[in-house]
Amino acid sequence: MQDNPDMDRIKPRKPLFAALMSTALPGLGQLYNGEFNKAIWIFLLFSITAIPLIMIIALLLPATLTMPLVALSTALTIGIWIFAIIDGWRVASRLQHFQTKAWQTSGVYTLVFIICATVILPATLLWVRKHQVEPFQIPSASMHPSVLQGDFIFANKNYNCPNCRSAVKRGDVAIFVYPDNRTLHYVKRVIGLPGDTITIDGNNVSVNGMRLNSDAAPDTETYDGKSWQVQWTAEDNDNSYEVTVKPGHAFVLGDNRSRSNDSRKFGQVPLSDIVGKARQVWFSKSKDNIRWSRIGQLLN
Amino acid sequence: MTNHHNDQLSDSPKDRPRDQPKDQPRDQLDKLLTDGMPKPPDHFTDTVLSRIAQQTPYDYSRPPSSSTKTVWPSLALAASAALGVFQVVGFIFGLWIPTVAG
Numbered sequence: 001m002q003d004n005p006d007m008d009r010i011k012p013r014k015p016l017f018a019a020l021m022s023t024a025l026p027g028l029g030q031l032y033n034g035e036f037n038k039a040i041w042i043f044l045l046f047s048i049t050a051i052p053l054i055m056i057i058a059l060l061l062p063a064t065l066t067m068p069l070v071a072l073s074t075a076l077t078i079g080i081w082i083f084a085i086i087d088g089w090r091v092a093s094r095l096q097h098f099q100t101k102a103w104q105t106s107g108v109y110t111l112v113f114i115i116c117a118t119v120i121l122p123a124t125l126l127w128v129r130k131h132q133v134e135p136f137q138i139p140s141a142s143m144h145p146s147v148l149q150g151d152f153i154f155a156n157k158n159y160n161c162p163n164c165r166s167a168v169k170r171g172d173v174a175i176f177v178y179p180d181n182r183t184l185h186y187v188k189r190v191i192g193l194p195g196d197t198i199t200i201d202g203n204n205v206s207v208n209g210m211r212l213n214s215d216a217a218p219d220t221e222t223y224d225g226k227s228w229q230v231q232w233t234a235e236d237n238d239n240s241y242e243v244t245v246k247p248g249h250a251f252v253l254g255d256n257r258s259r260s261n262d263s264r265k266f267g268q269v270p271l272s273d274i275v276g277k278a279r280q281v282w283f284s285k286s287k288d289n290i291r292w293s294r295i296g297q298l299l300n
Numbered sequence: 301m302t303n304h305h306n307d308q309l310s311d312s313p314k315d316r317p318r319d320q321p322k323d324q325p326r327d328q329l330d331k332l333l334t335d336g337m338p339k340p341p342d343h344f345t346d347t348v349l350s351r352i353a354q355q356t357p358y359d360y361s362r363p364p365s366s367s368t369k370t371v372w373p374s375l376a377l378a379a380s381a382a383l384g385v386f387q388v389v390g391f392i393f394g395l396w397i398p399t400v401a402g
Contacts (some may be wrong), residue, residue, distance in 0.1 A: 017377065023381050025387075031385055051395065070396075077391075121388070125391050125394040133395065135398050135399050137398035139402055
């Protein structure tokens with residue numbers, strides 16, 4: 001009686017196995033079912049199209065669409081994941097007389113899983129967070145009333161870098177690395193760029209001799225068509241401060257001028273340490289409740 | 301002196317017992333094959349078989365499970381699925397996990 005190698009490779013597909021494999025990594029269940037091309041497309045759609053591509057598009061569109069597009073990308077990713085699980089199950093249930101291909105071994109599945117789930121997916125997410133969009137949580141009140149304590153914001157990371165679309169401008173609400181502790185990020189408003197002379201006289205801030213506020217609206221500062229609200233207390237009336245911004249640096253102030261640890265205390269921030277520009281509030285909560293009205297608020 | 305080589309299968313006449321007729325089957329096996337299986341003694345079920353049932357409580361009506369072949373691969377797959385789910389969920393919601401900016 002002769003051995004039939006082809007008969008040895010007839011192995012019915014198990015729907016539970018296919019579904020679990022797609023749960024672990026979208027596309028892996030399709031690989032188990034022998035659908036090589038479909039496996040690749042599902043993984044590509046899941047890993048590259050759903051989140052990174054939509055984030056690239058989000059930064060090209062108005063800032064008001066940032067949060068909806070992030071939500072859309074999340075929903076699309078979840079949808080592709082669920083589709084992969086269900087499709088893996090359904091196809092496997094039909095493949096009861098399946099002849100496995102030579103490459104369909106546990107070693108191949110394990111290698112694909114390790115490369116895709118532990119290398120490609122985390123690297124893709126890190127790339128999006130580093131170069132496209134990153135969420136930040138604001139624990140301090142230093143930027144009241146523009147950015148409140150308890151706000152969760154999206155920041156544009158395609159900012160202040162070679163070939164980036166946006167450069168640092170005066171008036172930007174910027175995220176930067178805290179000079180005194182490089183493990184921390186701070187959020188403040190950029191007031192001065194390299195070469196600027198910053199003067200603070202009482203509650204009045206001037207840049208190159210041009211006052212940002214006016215007597216009629218002392219708490220409203222304006223520069224180059226951009227306006228923002230600030231907060232001072234009576235103890236600041238005796239302020240007197242003047243500095244010239246060094247080359248390659250920026251001068252930053254918190255909008256809550258009396259309660260802000262900013263360039264007046266820790267000095268000027270290297271421009272290379274400014275990593276993002278605040279874009280939109282996607283969630284906001286105070287101690288007692290959720291501030292629904294702030295969700296979707298633009299910041300720059 | 302009679303030699304009873306009941307377990308031997310030799311066909312040699314000199315091995316056959318002297319008191320064994322020539323036309324009689326030579327050993328018990330041949331006898332069983334020609335005469336058929338003997339009846340078990342009375343009460344055999346009540347004595348021998350009942351003792352066996354008491355001493356070996358294995359359920360012979362249940363087919364033996366191939367636990368070694370299915371449990372370990374299934375456990376490995378479940379553990380991998382759990383790790384994979386962790387990675388996948390981390391990827392999906394990674395854009396909603398905020399960094400603190402004071």
